[in-house]
Amino acid sequence: MPWWGELAGTEWLPPPGGGLVVVPDTGQRALSDGCLHPPGRVGLGAARPQLCPHPAWRPGLEPGCGHRPRSLGAGMSAMETTNRVQVAAHHWRPRFTANGIDVNDFDDTVLRTTDWKDWGPNWRAVGDMHETLGREAEARGRTLSAAQAYQRASWCYHLGKFLWFEDVAVHGELRDRSVWVYRQALPRLDPPGERLEIPFEGHVIPANLRRPQGQGRPPLVLLVPGLDSSKEELFAIENEFLHRGMATLTMDGPGQSENSVHFAIRPDWETVITPVIDHLARQDLKIDLGRVGLMGISMGAIYGPRAAAHEKRVRAVVGLAGPYNLGECWEALNSLTRGGYIFYTKSANEAEARRKADTLNLEGVLHRMMQPLLVIHGARDRLFPPAHAERIAREAPHATLVMYPDGNHVCNNIPYKYRPLMADWLHEQLTKLS
Template sequence: MDSTPAADERTSAAIAHWAPRFVSNGIPLHDFTVTTASVHEWSQWCARWVERGRVHEELGDQALTDGHTRSAGEHLRRAALCYHFGAFLFVEHTDEMFAAHAQAVAAYNRALPHLDPPGRRIEIPYQGSHLVGVLRVPDVPAPPPVVVMVAGLDSTKEEMGAYEEHLHQRGLATLAFDGPGQGEAQRHLPMRPDFEVPVGAVVDHLATLPEVAQRVGIYGVSLGGHYVVRATAFEPRIAACASISGSYRVADNWEGRPPMTRAAYRVRAHLASDEATARFVERLDLSGVAGRATAPLYVVAGTADRLTPHTAGIRIADEAAGPTVLDVVEGGNHVVNNMPYRYRPQVADWMNHRLRS
């Protein structure tokens, strides 16, 4: 008879729903299975993933000692992902969450020079402060177009590598950055609905970088998929936009979202109450905005998405003013992480074509 205690409700929900995201973005299935099996109470979640991250960081250390820099980059990036997923939605334990996030940033920074293509950490001037991004430019004969990568509610630039690799393979550069309420900006800059403002600062900075061409695409997942449509509507320098599982209006299914997700909105927006948070998300609304997006748009939605109904993607595509591709994936979950092969290469092909047209 198995005497292993059953996981609590939050942990059970995480294990049931998050495997496709973790695995498709770089966590080995074995690590997901073993690590989550050791978590019986949600309060243990972050610590267990930090322990797993240390396994990969030690492998990275050994690879560096042995002079195997490519392997070191892979191990250290995987360590960063483990630390990141330890902090993921751990908003009721902010000290532990912030510490795990800092470990993710540190491990990823160590990985950057050993990745292919290598990454460079940059600071983007922003309203008296700065935003942090990672620029990765493939080894190509001429400065390539660049795609700005926008993460979701509780994601960060450290998680975007699995999307970026398809773009790099096609000779495109990427700039993944933490916007207000995300990653390295989460403690001092609250999230904001008018995401065209930070995106404008990013595009301004890109114009100063000689290693990339002044031809800019944007690619967002989850809440980032909402942000990028709005940014494209108001930022004319964006030449192509990919929106993956972006909400049309976040408030439409607010009460149906998991409690941890609603709590993350409260913390990321620097708000004190659930009532204030519910009022805030009313502003995350593309009504009257999507129709202003004239740049080419690629929209992906999954029919089994429990966070963002696929009808939101259909509505965005229907209202967009420019040429639009709508890809509704039958059985696709949130961000279609259960079938990434159904859209990640296709979006990269489309983005490459649009930015070089």
């Protein structure tokens, strides 16, 4: 059983098998997988260099925010730091295989992709193969097989373009194809989904709504992707909530996947979530808008708390693997992720994107968030180090922190640990409101 503790309204929950227990500024010590932090030396600021690093933390491989890599460290070769194909495989294989990409497709495509310019076209070919399988199944009336093949095709198209900008026209084709083919799968899913187009600043917020079968008016979980993910990618996470009797609305907000055409990334997500809930309230969608939760992933873990600090109809929030301040992380980001921020912020160059990164933060926001917040992070996160999660949990009045010592970014290497926990927690929070 996990150990629970409370201090000044903040709960710290290590996951089963060990984790990080932080007791700030009380003279006590914080235990992290055998390492002791000095009292008062958790979080960010001047004390950051005195943080006890996780035993697996290596400069160059998993650098902390604000620290330039000093060496390559074990586990990453010089070639991997320059070969973008290997960087993509090294960082994101766990993510995409956990979210539905067949591991054989991933490994085979990486193996035959020797030049980054071929990444998008090669994944398009794999997506085309799965789309053909879907059409063949549909022609035979095999709707389940068709839906599964269409989903795999959509995920392959998305993987081909997520941080690939060598050919902007092909990037756009992959984006549009991912959305289109997933729409063929939506009504065939179990439970089925429907596409919503929510009016927003002269365009729309596109979203996929799924409701559990036989639940009357279930609570609703808003799912917010990160920098380079998409609403289509989050099917497996949707199912965790649906299996527990919660509906899901997964959206592409400003600067995200389908909505990167019309909008750039923005920090003020209260301007996004409030119109979304207003629109839902005007419809009869058979969901309980008195019980709305939100889960934000990576950058979505900045958007979610910022929205909830202003939008009180959001009753509970999960922040998964988000930074406290993106600008402080900039120097440690890999080249592909930096390129993603340039593209999705619609910046002219890296200097402009770097300036915009400073606006993507939670400073001065969290103290206004009165809803319960579950912060989940991996101690081996290569993008946003654990100190950011610690600070988020310290500043939010009603936060719970779960730190997995073996977790990578978004804990995609251990989905069987974090996904049930976050779904159970959000179910418990929303059930209390019945």
